[in-house]
Amino acid sequence: MPKVNRIASRLEDLALPANSVAQLCNVATERVGTVILTAPSGTDKTHAAEVLARVMGCDLMHADLSHLVSPYIGETEKNLDRLFAAASASGAVLFFDEADALFGKRSVVKDSHDRYANAEVGYLLQKIEAYSGILILAAGVRQNLDSGFVRRLRNVVDLSWPPKSN
Known part of the structure; x- marks a missing residue:
């Protein structure tokens, strides 16, 4: 008989640290801003984003x-x-998986490629600030994200096991 995976339909059903679930419940209640889910690969950040959107x-x-x-x-x-x-018109929650690839630290400008890459990150930061909907980002390593970007985040939820103390 094939194995059937139970899909969580409530945030409380996710196999996450209690403080992470509480933060996600708070995000679902507030229904505003940008949230980033950080954890190593394989932590099922995408599933957490799906459940969060479903709850909202x-x-x-x-x-x-x-x-x-x-x-x-x-x-x-x-x-x-x-x-x-498109996300704004549909009212959907916009989800960027592997956000650290797109929102990476801006580098020292050595050539036109670096200048353009930095300009793209800057443009994306402007789009996020102007966006009135809900945005969820998933990143493997928070330290790889651009510091200007992290400062603009309202909610950072670490889904790592064991839970990290603040």
């Missing part, structure tokens, strides 16, 4: 980085504009 009564719109990031100047920004507009 919203669809979850996955941002596919392979379709967003373009090597052509200006195309990544256009793709982000379309994504944020």
Whole structure:
């Protein structure tokens, strides 16, 4: 007989540290801002985002980085504009998995590629600040994220086991 995985339908059903579940419940109640879920790979951050959106009564719109990031100047920004507009129009929760790949630390500018990469991160920060919907980001390592970005976050939820003390 095939194994059937139980899909959590309540935040309390997630196998997460109690303080993480409490933070997610708070996010679901507030229904505002940006939340980042941090934990190592395999911690099921995506499932936590799905349950959080379900609890809020919203669809979850996955941002596919392979379709967003373009090597052509200006195309990544256009793709982000379309994504944020679609999420806003639908009322869905916007979800960026592997956010540390897109929201990574800005580097010292050594050439035009660095300058453009830094400009993309800056543009994305502006889009997030202007976005009135709910945004969930999943990142493996918080320290890899741009500090300017982390400062703008209202909720940072660490899903790691064992729970880290603050």
